[in-house]
Amino acid sequence: MNLRFASPSAGRVLRRDPERLIGSRLADLVPVEDRERLAEFLAAVAGTADVSTPIECRFRLPDGSTRHAELLATDLRRTPRSVGWC
Numbered sequence: 001m002n003l004r005f006a007s008p009s010a011g012r013v014l015r016r017d018p019e020r021l022i023g024s025r026l027a028d029l030v031p032v033e034d035r036e037r038l039a040e041f042l043a044a045v046a047g048t049a050d051v052s053t054p055i056e057c058r059f060r061l062p063d064g065s066t067r068h069a070e071l072l073a074t075d076l077r078r079t080p081r082s083v084g085w086c
């Protein structure tokens with residue numbers, strides 16, 4: 001999944017310019033060993049209208065370190081005027 005929007009707060013957490021996150025693959029922002037769990041999490045949320053149960057996820061920062069963050073997801077693809085996930 002490619003990012004279509006990144007909030008200023010996401011940019012601060014990930015230490016990246018939000019504009020430069022657009023088009024990035026979400027999986028590329030997490031360590032390789034966490035990608036399967038992230039994919040399972042997003043698959044469980046897909047097609048539902050509910051907010052997910054939060055999971056803790058590690059994100060790779062530009063300096064090579066990682067940051068733990070709590071991740072929630074909502075599939076907004078069927079919501080009028082929406083184009084994806086939140």
